[in-house]
Amino acid sequence: MNTFEAFEQGALVLPEKKVAFQEVEWSKHPTFQGVELKHIVTAKDTEGAYSYHLVRIAPNCAIGNHIHATQLETHEVVGGEGICVNNGVNLTYQVGTISIMPAGVPHEVKAGKDGLYLFAKFFPALC
DSSP states (O other): OHHHHHHHHHHEEESSSSEEGSSOOEOSSSSSSTEEEEEOOHHHHHHTTTTEEEEEOOOOOEEEEOOOOSOOOEEOOOOEEEEEEEEEEEEEEEETTTTEEEETTOEEEEEEEEEEEEEEEEOEEEE
16 A cells, blocks of 8 residues: 555544544645645634645646745645645655745645645644
8 A cells, every 4th residue: 555545544533533534525626627635634623723634636737836825834745746846946746755835935736647645734724
């Protein structure tokens, strides 16, 4: 089983509850075609402090250039390959890569030929 498949079968485990990732529906990104998200931990769960999301980017698709004015964002690559343009610098994304985008920094992510899977975290919460 590859790392992304392990996340698909995984769960959020807390003292008060367990949320199987399979029970969380994929939702289409409202702006970027070929991008889907599983909202694992949302603002309502953390009083807005942080949010965690599994992100699936289809082969050769992208999350276009954008800025989060108030959120620090992190990416942990759990499957596939691609490129992240972080503040104008091309970064190679492969399994095991972690990248950080401070608030206000422009960034975009382009999936390779086999797609790209990220575990994205936002501080404070994105949604």
